Amino acid sequence: MTPPSTLPLGDPAPADGLLPAQAADGAAGRRFSLYAHIPFCAVRCGYCDFNTYTATELGGGASQAAYAATAVKEITFAARALDLSGVPARPMGTVFFGGGTPTLLPAGDLTAILAAAVDQWGLAADAEVTTEANPDSVTADSLRELADGGFTRVSFGMQSAVPHVLKVLDRTHNPQRVPQAVAWAREAGLNVSVDLIYGTPGESMADWETSVRAALSYEPDHISAYSLIVEEGTKLAAQIRRGQVPDIDDDDHAAKYELADALFAEAGLHWYEVSNWARTPADACRHNLAYWRGDDWWGVGPGAHSHVGGVRWWNVKHPTAYAGRLEQGLSPAAGRETLDPATRDVERIMLGSRLAEGLAVETLTPAGRAAVAGLIAAELVDPRAAFAGTLVLTLKGRLLGDAVTRALLD
């Protein structure tokens, strides 16, 4: 998964990529992951705010062909910078290729990047290695090549099974392509996830049910379902502003979330994060769990975010600028923030409360603990889990998750 295209404001990051001392504290005991961003797409979808570029947008500057080599440069730089910062090398527990459309690059490029990272850090025995993929950017052969090169999992951007919804989303694939791609992935031995988007303007409840049932009929191991977010600056936002497309509606989103959660559960997929459902706990996306649990990871690629021991940083956005920095042996980081313990705790609660595994009530502040009773009364928090000492959201609570976070942090 991928960074949003607007970078946060932070402190300047040093050119040598060295991390502040706190990053190394206790690092040996923490897990390590790798994210690799592939900033290319065949076309730009109207709702998409990710840091990705079509060939025309790039205008021949940073070439797709040279990208794998550039990414490998950052991996080499990363290993050295971590080492010099006193952060010991740890085998990667999870790797995730996100985009953009990683599968727009030849499978060999992706496996080469992976191999370079494995060279530097090694791969844990049971490691999860995922790539995102657009259904029409894979073939049986390319998927087999990925599996042979070490990938274990693929996440398809299905979004919807309904043609008029796909059209509003600017999706180019034929819905029939999704079961085909899922079947190829299975044959290649890959674990399969599909992404869905609900609440697209013009999508009826029946349309959404069709999409959910279609996704379930492919029997994926995992489903992510996101309510459509209208990001500032996107074509979709402009269309809504001009009244060409109706606005999205939170109530519609809520009803569709409830429907999806019920149908997923009926089919044996259970939520483990607000927008994610897995067939078994082992099918949960461990890479994403790493984000939510505050693990360490290095993010390779333009605009990619990283986190090591409470230090967050993000790379320059444009592929050309990114490649230029690495060319000169400089850190591609554009900015960073070093979180103090209080801020890390805010993040822990903000992220942890979204998970089905929940938050230990005893780790909350006294004020946060005092808010729990009210959250139970408002039916946002599961009472039984709370009695047992864990804060877990109810269905209503998942839909009002940000309100719960605010209450816990009051």
Place this chain on the structure above:
Amino acid sequence: MSPKARTAPVPAATDPAIIRNFCIIAHIDHGKSTLADRMLQLTGVVEPRDMKAQYLDRMDIERERGITIKSQAVRIPWEVDGTAYCLNMIDTPGHVDFTYEVSRSLAACEGAILLVDAAQGIEAQTLANLYLAMENNLTIIPVLNKIDLPAAQPEKYAAELANLIGGKPEDVLKVSGKTGMGVEELLDQIVRELPAPVGNPDAPARAMIFDSVYDTYRGVVTYVRVVDGKLSPREKIQMMSTRATHELLEIGVSSPEPVPSKGLGVGEVGYLITGVKDVRQSKVGDTVTTFLKPAAESLGGYQDAKPMVFSGLYPLDGTDYPVLRDALEKLMLNDAALVYEPETSAALGFGFRVGFLGLLHLEITRERLEREYKLDLISTAPNVEYEVTLEDKKVIQVTNPSEYPTGKIAEVREPMVAATILAPNEFVGAIMELCQSRRGIMGGMDYLSEDRVEIRYRLPLAEIVFDFFDILKSKTRGYGSLDWKADGEQVADLVKVDIMLQGEQVDAFSAITHRDKAYAYGVMMTGKLRELIPRQQFEVPIQAAIGARIIARENIRAIRKDVLAKCYGGDISRKRKLLEKQKEGKKRMKMVGRVEVPQEAFIAALSSDDTSKDKSKK
């Protein structure tokens, strides 16, 4: 052509025969302050390099808005036929809220320049100010201004003016305050036509206080016009109303900067400084005499400016209450028209109920408080003062709707105004319709000229102070002008409308309205609040009620979704910052029962468009 005076007459030694006291009166924006500029320049009291437009509009707020709020008196020399004269010129405000400033200034003068914009003609405050001048028996010099404008119609409006005051159209002077054209002739005419002041130099001193201003450096500066006798420095003076005595620390004239003098004699206008700290100890309208040789009879005073509209002022941040209290105290030193008392609101906390002369006065006061004292304020919907008689004959004055008695009411009286509207005759129908819809009773109608009429109505104050003028302007395509003055009261069928959130009454939104308009208020306010209050985790009914009877209701549905769908590696910093912003936002919430109401909602719900800045000029 008159040269500017070579030697200016010296204060305290000026023969009343060479004194001319006059003020410039007009409808708002007809160019009084600009004409005053030319006079300051021509008479040489302001050097060319110090000159700036509307020199006498000294307050920031006057300069920004381009309007005069306070009258300013200036002593200027002018020579005619070899004699140096002393002229006291007073520039007055044109806005109806500050009419009381005009009447005070008139009492210090023998003459008035009635200025009329040659592109606009006579307007409502032209008539109102002319009327005040005639009541004071002043000699009036009609003058058309802005004749440099291409749109000027001097012939037409000279005829209108002559018709109004008597005299011949060709006697109406035509000037341009902008180019200075005709201003010297006007100064000459002031000297020739206006009577000199008369008074007894040997009688005990009597001076009329026509303004009193607090200055941080000098304390209270009192402006006076001497009628009899003489005031001298270091003399002990006495206020005739209270018999309080003060040491005269400084006496002088404004020219236009303060210049200390050896005293002030008969007919002269100047200032006194006594070291008092409160303008109320040196009250406008009072007569100053000397302690050693006190006068027996005071000069006729003026009526105190009476507050017409009331509004609650509350600091957004409750801890600013002491700052607001001190700020009001200071403003009051300078503004005798301001009255206030503390009050509490269940919704807004501690604040003050403040009485104003009108909406512009409210707006300016609020702006000064916010700017000069760095306060963020909420002002509640303005209302007028009601007199409620209970069945047990007890009478209560209500300036705050939430104090409206709930018990048995025998009768409610509301303040009335006499309104004068001037407009081209094609708009008569529209104006009558508007006034009737505002419960107005027509008093009469006169033609000022062939195509311009004056229409008089008696209307409830509450119906005209808020949006009436804006509607009048739009119904008359900008040509209508309005003037009004208090005109007693009447019994009316009034009710209090309460607004409730989730059954909890919000006092700040209560209003007293005519029974026929209660429903409209209820629908408007509940509708506004539905838009302004964000959805909560539970349903929030909003109701408007008269007593126990619900007259309007709206519903804010419970929020069902408040969670960011995606939250991955790159979203974390962004989401955390959003959360911090939301937490900040929550601090600006006021709790009404369980309902979180953003302070912006209070501000937006309580502000009517007519209090916005761009419409403030009347």
